[in-house]
Amino acid sequence: HKLTVQPPKIMDRPYKPTIFCGPGPADMWPSVNEALNRQLICNMCDEFFNVIDDIRAGIQYLFQTKSKLVLAMSGSGHAGMEAVICNLVAPGETLLIAKRGMWDIRADIVARRYGIKTVLKEIPLTQTFSLDDLESTIKKVRPTALFITHGDSSNGTIQNIEGLGKICHKYGVLLLVDTVVSIAAEPFLMDEWEVDAVYSAAQKAVSGPAGIAPVAFSALAESKINNRKHEPPFYFDIKELALQWNCYGNTRKYHHTVSAPMLWALRCCLKEIANETLQKSWERHATVNKYFNKRLQELPVQFLVPKPEDRLSTVTTVALPKGYDYMEFIKYMREKHGILIFGGIGPTVGKTLRIGIMGVNSSFQTVDKVVDALANTLKVLKKSSL
Numbered sequence: 440h441k442l443t444v445q446p447p448k449i450m451d452r453p454y455k456p457t458i459f460c461g462p463g464p465a466d467m468w469p470s471v472n473e474a475l476n477r478q479l480i481c482n483m484c485d486e487f488f489n490v491i492d493d494i495r496a497g498i499q500y501l502f503q504t505k506s507k508l509v510l511a512m513s514g515s516g517h518a519g520m521e522a523v524i525c526n527l528v529a530p531g532e533t534l535l536i537a538k539r540g541m542w543d544i545r546a547d548i549v550a551r552r553y554g555i556k557t558v559l560k561e562i563p564l565t566q567t568f569s570l571d572d573l574e575s576t577i578k579k580v581r582p583t584a585l586f587i588t589h590g591d592s593s594n595g596t597i598q599n600i601e602g603l604g605k606i607c608h609k610y611g612v613l614l615l616v617d618t619v620v621s622i623a624a625e626p627f628l629m630d631e632w633e634v635d636a637v638y639s640a641a642q643k644a645v646s647g648p649a650g651i652a653p654v655a656f657s658a659l660a661e662s663k664i665n666n667r668k669h670e671p672p673f674y675f676d677i678k679e680l681a682l683q684w685n686c687y688g689n690t691r692k693y694h695h696t697v698s699a700p701m702l703w704a705l706r707c708c709l710k711e712i713a714n715e716t717l718q719k720s721w722e723r724h725a726t727v728n729k730y731f732n733k734r735l736q737e738l739p740v741q742f743l744v745p746k747p748e749d750r751l752s753t754v755t756t757v758a759l760p761k762g763y764d765y766m767e768f769i770k771y772m773r774e775k776h777g778i779l780i781f782g783g784i785g786p787t788v789g790k791t792l793r794i795g796i797m798g799v800n801s802s803f804q805t806v807d808k809v810v811d812a813l814a815n816t817l818k819v820l821k822k823s824s825l
């Protein structure tokens with residue numbers, strides 16, 4: 440055969456490494472770099488099932504749940520979002536979305552694509568919800584489920600979830616929670632807080648690569664999944680995935696070929712978190728973030744989130760003084776200081792820097808490095824551009 444497309448010249452380019460201090464990905468545990476190079480495992484062999492057993496135990500610890508319906512989706516946090524929504528809310532049913540940032544907007548888009556009716560309860564993006572307020576909305580809307588984001592990387596807020604499960608269950612509503620940028624850094628107790636479905640990702644405070652998303656479902660969510668009349672997309676079907684992930688014993692049913700490097704990496708992250716313990720990790724993130732907030736006060740920047748108790752420990756949002764250009768600022772931080780930070784996303788574009796100090800980067804040394812670089816960048820760009 441004659442080829443109509445010639446072989447491309449794929450050249451390696453020089454790449455200057457930076458530290459990842461944006462809202463994600465964060466840097467990885469050094470042990471994860473090694474884990475990514477471990478041997479391939481096939482989906483039907485014993486070692487695959489040993490690895491997924493370890494991962495399921497690690498996820499139960501991560502989310503603090505004794506639920507059996509616990510596994511990891513192949514994909515980024517978005518795969519978790521899709522799976523949770525499309526398995527638990529049928530087309531035509533109503534999903535109430537507590538909207539305060541980018542991920543709630545994304546959940547709305549995802550849900551509507553499945554023919555789900557959405558109702559948005561909105562607050563300003565630098566605030567968090569009062570549970571009383573949510574209860575009155577639930578009473579009015581009577582949705583099938585409530586979607587809420589625990590930590591929001593677009594605005595740097597942390598939402599209180601404790602007590603919300605009880606409220607939801609009083610009205611027969613399922614509680615779905617996004618913990619992508621909060622898990623392992625902020626306290627989260629799935630069973631105690633009566634959360635029905637939760638998803639996260641590996642590339643934030645878990646300090647692994649993007650591409651694998653832990654999910655867990657309560658007994659109530661499980662019964663909804665097993666009795667549902669609608670068929671979600673095959674790739675996201677939790678009923679099928681549960682049989683591949685041996686959630687109900689030794690079923691070993693093939694669903695899709697799971698990426699071995701992703702499995703090894705997630706297993707390694709969960710091992711690191713178990714070794715440190717969740718309490719110590721939560722405490723480390725809280726202490727380091729307090730120090731970061733204190734040091735940021737040396738600079739002429741303004742916190743986007745006014746109440747310190749609403750500020751997320753992993754991603755901090757600060758506005759630059761008037762006259763600075765966000766893109767120029769971020770570029771200078773990357774090129775001159777080797778530190779990757781981000782600007783706003785969705786509703787926060789052009790309003791904030793988003794600085795992530797999480798996972799392996801959650802340390803006093805990283806804070807000092809970042810604050811010193813911010814101070815220098817503020818000084819240099821002031822001279823040249825103001």
Ligand code: GLV
Pocket residue numbers: 462463592593781784
């Ligand atoms: C991605 O998760 C982001 O917060 O930019």
